[in-house]
């Protein structure tokens with residue numbers, strides 16, 4: 001657990017994000033967002049203010065139910081005062097309404113108009129609930145807001161209709177005074193939350209969360225636990241309050257996986273919902289698009305524009321490596337919407353004290369995880385080194401400057417690699433003296449460099465998905481072309497993921513001396529060596545571990561995604577100390 005009272009924490013009340021953010025919010029609240037805010041204030045904030053979005057089966061199902069009404073009606077709809085009553089009722093589909101005075105905008109599924117009377121009709125997936133009100137508050141508020149917009153447009157509107165697709169039932173919702181009051185109150189509260197630029201807290205142990213599409217972004221139980229731990233640490237309470245339980249609301253692993261193409265001269269294309277890999281006239285592989293989470297291309301591999309565009313549209317990043325494994329570029333769809341987080345990231349990077357506190361957390365966690373690797377694998381023989389690393393971790397937590405911190409990190413790394421060398425089985429034919437790179441001069445360093453590049457690629461993808469700018473870090477200075485934030489987060493994971501994979505590859509004999517070639521003093525992996533290493537890496541990333549803080553089991557790949565989100569929540573002020581990932 002990382003909320004160590006000895007570690008100075010980021011101040012919770014970080015200076016407010018520049019007012020420009022509030023001014024940049026659209027003046028009109030979309031009625032659909034008002035529904036989300038009524039369901040859960042945090043959900044409304046995440047979607048409208050932070051621009052977060054994620055699909056789940058409910059949202060996809062909802063889009064399917066709306067497929068007919070989403071076809072916009074081309075007939076002009078005017079206010080009743082401006083048009084004579086039509087002879088027959090008019091059904092307008094996907095009608096856009098907005099009002100500056102109400103501060104609302106809506107696209108109404110269907111409006112039934114008869115003379116001066118109008119009735120909004122909203123399509124919902126699912127069954128009609130057995131409630132005296134006819135529907136839950138979020139749906140009633142959404143419909144009532146549409147009714148208020150129709151009234152503003154001059155129509156007589158006293159009720160609305162919800163069409164429940166699964167029950168195939170029309171439920172009439174009267175716009176009575178209590179519902180109008182509730183709708184106006186929700187709208188006012190939503191505006192206040194957005195203007196205050198403070199994300200509402202997550203719901204506590206709510207049955208709504210498991211069905212929420214943003215559960216992996218919001219991390220409700222994880223946030224509640226971290227806030228409770230922080231409260232406990234700062235108040236030094238005699239009787240600490242009960243810690244909230246953490247449910248595993250995230251799936252333990254991703255359904256889709258990265259696709260690596262290391263075959264030189266290969267060409268990646270798209271055909272009938274599949275990613276295809278060909279060389280000359282031979283089809284090497286076909287993978288359904290839905291099964292690909294990243295595409296990683298090594299060296300001389302081409303990709304068609306069609307494949308590139310399709311993957312970008314699906315939010316699947318394409319990572320380019322040199323033949324030797326240097327991570328050189330990433331192509332992704334348009335930038336993440338969460339400008340609030342990026343503003344905070346830049347603000348924090350310009351605050352020397354806040355930067356130092358984060359940098360200390362990364363380095364101290366790295367040293368502690370190095371210590372764990374030596375302790376687990378080295379036994380008594382490395383006890384003195386293990387103790388020394390504990391001391392270095394404490395020094396890192398108290399380092400008065402980034403320069404001192406980097407000095408501690410350098411000495412600790414040297415000591416750690418002395419111990420790491422002793423963990424390699426001599427009989428396997430590999431020796432290791434010290435860390436060297438660019439180019440690596442021995443097979444073990446070549447392996448370490450290759451896996452560090454793949455780790456940084458995975459963290460680059462994770463921080464980008466969380467809404468960060470991967471190039472701006474806190475420990476690593478910004479430098480042209482350097483993904484400094486991915487490098488920062490990599491610190492705590494190098495020993496646990498990359499170094500431990502190297503140990504297992506060598507000590508089990510899976511990686512062999514003929515998996516490398518040496519030219520002009522530089523050692524590089526052969527194509528067979530790369531396939532072996534990438535296979536071992538993917539097994540490590542897919543392996544499930546028990547999260548040391550939250551207790552549930554998830555894959556290592558998910559751990560990286562959760563960690564990037566926790567860093568984001570730290571910067572956004574949800575708690576004060578970055579909870580670095582540390583195993584025991």
Ligand code: SF4
Pocket residue numbers: 040041042043046201202203206208209210212213214215218219220
């Ligand atoms: S996961 Fe729960 S707390 Fe978080 S936004 Fe969704 S409903 Fe709200």
